[in-house]
Every structure is written in C-alpha cells, then in structure tokens.
C-alpha cells in the first residue's frame with residue numbers, strides 16, 4: 118500500500134543535497150549527521166549541518182571542540198607503577214601518575230603482557246567486549262578493529278546485548294517474535310495520514326533524534342516538527358517536562374506519573390477498557406495467546422488485587438479520572454503508542470514494553486495504518502521510509518569475514534559473552550554461575566581488559582563499586598581520544614584520532630539508508646594520535662611477522678573505502694541505482710541520496726501478520742502475540758513472571774523513607790552520553806559549573822534550595838556535586854541528573870565534583886531474563902552543599918600526561 122505517500126513530499130525539501138556543494142566546506146559525517154567543515158591554518162574552525170533542516174541540532178557544532186579540546190590525549194602513556202614492574206605493579210589505577218612512552222614502547226609492553234596473560238590463562242581471560250558509541254564510519258570501527266586483532270590473537274570474552282534496550286530486546290522476541298526496538302516503524306507519512314492520537318510514552322525525541330547509530334538522516338526532528346502542527350491529539354507521559362514537551366508547548370497534553378510506575382498506569386488503562394467492555398475481543402482471539410490468564414490477573418483473580426484505575430492512581434500519582442480518560446481516548450481513536458527506552462532501563466524493565474504491547478493488543482490496532490505501538494520513533498529516525506539503497510558493507514571482526522553493516526553490537530569471535538551491563542559482577546565473581554534468558558551461564562575470569570570506543574566509567578552504574586572491581590584485572594589498556602575517567606583509570610593509554618582526522622564513509626538513517634556520505638579527513642591527526650585501524654595493524658605485526666598484512670588484508674585506508682564503495686555500487690546497480698565511480702564520488706565532496714520508494718513509504722508494521730496470521734505468523738512459539746509466555750513460565754523466574762506483572766521496585770518512591778527522592782538519569786540534549794561534556798556547549802546546561810539536577814519546586818522549598826545553588830546528592834553508594842535547577846517541570850519526589858557527566862572524584866572526600874549520575878545509581882540487573890541495565894532505579898537524598906570549595910578536574914589531563 119502507498120498510504121500517505123503524498124504527505125511525504127512535504128519532507129522532500131529537507132533531504133535535498135544542495136547544502137553539500139563544493140566550496141561550502143569539507144563534507145564529513147558523525148552520529149549527528151552529515152556536516153560541512155571549515156578549516157583555517159590547519160585548525161577546524163566550524164562544523165555545521167550539511168542537510169537542510171528546520172530544527173537545529175546543537176551536536177553538529179561540536180567539531181572544533183572535538184578536535185582541539187584540552188582534554189585530548191596527545192601521546193601514549195603508561196602508569197608509572199605499571200611501567201616499573203608490569204607483573205607486580207605498584208601504585209593504583211586512578212591515582213598513580215603517568216609516564217610518556219613512544220608508540221613502539223607502548224606496543225611492545227602491551228604485546229608482551231597480553232601474550233603472557235593469554236599463555237597463563239585461556240582466551241576468555243581477555244575482555245574485548247568494549248561496548249560503546251565509538252565514532253561513525255564503516256572502516257574506523259574501534260570495537261570491531263579491536264576484536265579483529267583479538268580474533269587473530271586467539272579469541273576473547275565479549276558482551277551480549279546493550280545498555281540501551283537490554284530488557285526490551287530480550288522480552289520482545291518472546292512476545293512479538295521480533296526485537297521491535299531496532300526495526301523499521303510504521304512510516305511517518307502513514308502516521309501523519311492515519312493516526313488521530315499520538316502518545317509519546319517516556320520518550321524525548323527532540324533530544325534523542327539528534328543522533329543515529331550510523332549517522333542521522335536528520336528527518337526525525339522534522340517529523341516531530343510537522344507532527345506539532347498536525348492538529349492531532351498528542352499526549353506525553355513523562356515524569357519530566359522534557360525538551361520535547363517544551364517543544365510541543367500547548368500542542369501536547371503532559372501527564373506526569375511517578376517514575377517506574379508505567380506498568381501500573383498501563384494496567385489501570387487496560388482495566389478500564391475491560392470494565393467498559395472496550396477491549397477488542399476479536400483481535401485478542403485471533404492474534405494473541407494467553408489473554409485470559411492476563412485478564413484474570415488484571416481483575417485480581419490471581420493475586421486478589423484488582424488493577425483498577427484507582428489502584429493505578431495510587432501507585433502512579435496520575436488521577437484515576439485521567440486514567441479513565443486515556444482509556445476512552447485510546448479506544449475511540451486511531452492511536453499510535455510510541456515509547457522510548459528509559460522506562461525499561463529500570464528494575465523489572467522487561468514488563469514495560471510487554472505491557473505496552475499488551476495494551477495495544479487490547480486496543481486491537483496493531484497492524485492497522487497509524488495504530489498499534491512503535492518502539493523506535495525516538496531513535497535513528499525509525500519511521501523515515503526505507504530507501505532503495507546501495508548499502509555500504511563494513512569491516513568485519515573476523516579476517517576476510519562477512520561484513521557487519523547496520524547494528525554491530527552483536528559481535529562474533531568471542532569465546533564467552535556475558536550480558537554487557539553485568540561487567541562488574543563478572544569482575545567480582547569470576548567463574549560465577551548465573552541465569553540469562555533461560556540459559557545457565559558462567560562468568561569468565563577476566564585478567565586483561567582492552568577498551569576501544571566506549572566510555573565505561575561514565576556509562577556503567579555505581580561508579581565506586583566499578584572502581585573496586587576494576588582493580589582486579591592485571592592489565593587495563595584504553596584506546597581513547599580524550600582523558601575520560603576510564604583513561605585515567607588505565608595502565609596503558611593510547612591516543613586515538615577523531616573522525617575528523619581520517620577518511621571513512623557512512624550511510625545515514627539506520628532504517629532509511631537515505632544517504633551515502635563520504636567522511637572526509639578534515640584536519641591532520643593531532644599530537645601523536647593514530648587511527649584504531651593502524652594501531653591494531655601494528656599490534657598484529659607483533660603477533661607474527663606478516664601479521665599486519667593479514668590484519669589489513671594488504672589494503673590501505675583508501676583501498677578499503679574504494680572496495681566498500683564498489684561493493685555498494687555493484688549491489689546498487691542491481692536495484693537500478695546509479696552511482697558515480699569511486700574516484701569521482703570522493704572528489705566531488707557530495708553525498709549520494711538514495712531513491713525514494715513509494716511502496717516502502719506506505720509501510721505499516723505488522724500489517725502482513727494482521728492480514729493473514731496463518732501465512733505470516735510472528736516468530737513466537739504460537740505464531741501470535743504472547744500476552745502469556747509458556748517459554749518464560751518454563752524459566753520459573755520470580756523477577757520475570759509469564760505475563761506482564763506489576764512489581765514494586767526495590768528502590769522506589771512508593772517505599773522511600775523521608776527525604777529520599779527517585780533519581781532519573783535521562784539522556785542529555787547537548788551530549789551523546791559522555792561525549793562533548795568538555796565542549797563549549799556545556800555552558801548551555803552546566804549550573805554552578807556542575808551537571809544540573811532538576812528538582813521540583815516543592816521539594817526544593819523543603820530543603821531550602823534555589824536554582825543556581827550547589828547541591829550535594831548522595832546515597833550509600835556515593836555522592837556528587839550538582840547545580841540546582843528548580844522548577845515545576847518534574848514530578849514532586851523525583852530528581853533528574855542526566856547520564857554522561859564525567860566522573861571526577863575528589864581524592865580527599867570521594868565526592869564527584871562534576872555530578873556524574875552513575876556515582877549514585879544501583880548496579881542491578883533488570884531481571885534474570887534479560888540482565889539489562891537498570892540505572893533508573895535508584896533513590897537519593899539531596900541537601901544544599903556546605904562543604905569546602907571544590908575545583909573541577911574532570912577535563913584536565915592527569916599528572917604526567
């Protein structure tokens with residue numbers, strides 16, 4: 118079907134390539150999209166959007182800071198105590214000073230110790246899972262390049278899943294037979310034409326669409342811009358008045374539940390549907406299994422507690438009347454339930470998207486144009502129609518192996534992989550047994566860590582617990598661009614180039630494949646920085662003579678890019694997509710826009726299943742939507758029962774002691790996680806030179822706190838200094854410190870001077886099913902800071918660097 122294809126033409130001007138003409142700057146790209154760069158006297162002086170766009174994307178301006186910040190690592194260094202005696206090092210990670218060494222000395226030291234550790238242990242003693250948002254590109258892929266080297270060296274321990282959707286990506290295949298969170302959504306034009314009501318459930322697209330995993334095609338922000346003036350009913354369910362809610366202004370109805378209570382709220386809506394006989398029984402009969410068991414639970418026949426609107430109101434803080442109104446609106450209108458992922462980065466996070474899918478099934482609109490649910494509208498431009506594209510391949514973790522384009526979290530070549538957010542448990546409990554999605558598993562005994570392209574000291578929960586566990590391995594090597602907390606806590610640190618200092622290419626959009634963009638080298642490598650590709654090629658040569666040629670397959674940077682391009686061009690030809698030859702493409706400084714496909718623009722998620730569930734069954738055991746899962750029942754996990762269930766979290770506002778507040782750690786507007794925390798953009802958000810903490814006016818009044826005050830936020834796990842931002846834009850009883858502030862622990866007091874949120878978060882799994890990151894499940898206390906004046910060393914290189 119081509120529903121709404123006409124509406125799409127209103128987006129067309131935005132995709133025009135006009136801005137990326139020669140002379141207006143050098144064309145490159147990052148997560149934040151294609152950019153044009155200006156250089157003066159060898160310095161990058163500006164980076165701006167290369168695609169037309171109406172909603173500004175602050176992250177596109179960070180180029181000059183990325184290249185020239187004081188926080189850059191300029192040469193290889195080794196921790197003093199480690200250099201003196203690598204097998205019995207003195208001093209400790211994080212406090213010892215560093216000593217400059219040459220690249221060759223660094224290589225030799227790493228090689229010798231790597232080989233020793235590998236010989237004394239098994240390959241699983243080497244952790245190269247190296248999770249993180251390394252820069253865009255199909256060649257300079259830090260993790261993949263590390264793993265390619267480690268595969269040559271004999272294998273390594275890796276990771277499973279990600280921090281982003283740890284819970285949802287494991288539960289959804291049980292429920293929908295597909296992962297849902299990283300899949301194309303019912304398209305923008307279809308939503309524009311058919312949805313009456315759009316619900317933004319725990320989702321902040323104005324922030325999170327500034328980036329995409331490959332590189333954003335910049336269409337998502339414009340979609341929400343157009344949605345704003347569409348006249349549709351827009352409802353946002355979020356404990357915070359997010360940037361998106363601000364952006365929609367009076368065009369959105371904001372409903373603020375207490376954090377972590379969405380399952381109860383959803384159940385209150387579901388119960389109201391049943392009470393008023395508004396649930397779609399025909400849909401439930403034909404397309405789902407186990408609804409009867411869930412309904413029994415909903416009506417209190419299983420646990421004696423009816424999940425009424427009043428019950429839900431008590432837990433969520435949303436009035437019962439409002440819950441009933443939501444049930445009414447959803448059941449009377451074509452409703453698209455869009456949901457973000459912060460809601461599942463919580464204890465029992467699996468229940469969130471399971472319950473949204475269940476409510477959608479009860480509304481009976483899954484598979485209809487503009488109805489049902491969508492779990493990737495806030496990410497990587499899910500909903501921007503997929504183009505007829507010539508898709509670039511990418512370098513692979515195995516030599517001569519198939520390329521891993523697209524989502525390359527899931528890497529091969531690992532001998533033992535554990536759920537990514539369980540790394541501290543793995544370090545604490547080597548050889549320990551654990552459960553994961555129905556499997557008995559064993560943690561590896563990690564002796565060496567090499568991290569390239571991730572910020573584990575900012576991304577992982579409970580920093581102080583992490584630091585303790587981090588002391589266990591014999592060797593920690595970090596390949597980094599900047600003096601992050603992780604680099605400061607390493608034995609050996611290698612300086613890496615930014616994407617502005619090397620040649621690469623990328624597709625945009627992730628789901629749309631809208632463009633193929635040259636990522637041109639804009640400036641020379643700064644200091645002694647080298648490309649990850651060259652570092653691992655050099656290391657491969659030490660593995661055995663001729664190892665470099667094995668690693669590089671005898672190809673230079675430009676040879677690889679030409680080969681990737683030629684492969685894409687050849688595949689494109691089959692789809693009648695014309696592309697210039699590589700040489701011309703590279704010289705013209707222009708991106709290639711892929712062909713719009715009218716049919717793809719009418720894509721409706723699960724329409725095939727709805728049309729014919731026998732011929733197009735879902736990938737679940739029953740072929741239907743599993744509201745009750747016999748598979749999960751078989752696992753017998755108390756923390757993940759076989760149907761959506763409300764379970765009160767351990768650290769929860771509903772059981773908080775006086776003075777305890779629920780901590781939210783949403784993703785920041787002007788950062789990609791920890792990236793760019795050092796940049797000038799920090800002036801846009803820092804308060805009292807720290808991360809801001811959003812506090813409700815009532816809570817602040819009780820504590821005598823005003824906007825601009827220095828605040829100490831603390832719990833049993835740690836303490837941080839933050840700057841108060843007092844407003845009515847957050848639910849009373851909750852505070853928010855955005856994730857990604859660089860940890861900067863004061864050596865004397867241990868307080869984090871920069872306000873790193875994860876110093877406060879608890880490091881627990883979502884459940885035994887998915888073992889996902891549950892960062893948003895913590896209680897904290899706050900008070901006006903009255904201690905001594907503290908500086909800020911977060912962005913200052915360590916001693917000896």
Ligand SMILES: Nc1nc2c(c(=O)[nH]1)N[C@H]1C(S)=C(S)[C@@H](COP(=O)(O)OP(=O)(O)OC[C@H]3O[C@@H](n4cnc5c(=O)[nH]c(N)nc54)[C@H](O)[C@@H]3O)O[C@H]1N2
Nearest residue numbers: 249250252280281570571572576596782790791792856892
């Ligand atoms: N409390 C809390 N914690 C969270 C979250 C939350 O919501 N709350 N969110 C979680 C989520 S969803 C995620 S995805 C993670 C994100 O965690 P990460 O992806 O680890 O976070 P980044 O800060 O993007 O780290 C990327 C690092 O790679 C480096 N880098 C960039 N390019 C290159 C390169 O080419 N080579 C090398 N060697 N290094 C490079 C950057 O300098 C940076 O330090 O955080 C998680 N942590």
Ligand SMILES: Nc1nc2c(c(=O)[nH]1)N[C@H]1C(S)=C(S)[C@@H](COP(=O)(O)OP(=O)(O)OC[C@H]3O[C@@H](n4cnc5c(=O)[nH]c(N)nc54)[C@H](O)[C@@H]3O)O[C@H]1N2
Nearest residue numbers: 281319320321324325359376377457458459783784789790
């Ligand atoms: N600018 C920018 N964009 C990014 C990122 C970034 O760091 N910066 N990170 C990228 C990555 S790796 C990911 S995984 C995605 C993350 O995408 P998400 O996980 O969706 O982002 P969050 O900011 O964690 O949460 C989105 C919204 O949920 C709200 N929320 C939090 N707790 C609750 C709750 O209990 N109930 C409800 N109803 N709402 C709640 C928050 O206030 C926030 O407005 O974003 C991606 N995009």
Ligand SMILES: [Mo]
Nearest residue numbers: 279280281282
């Ligand atoms: Mo993420």
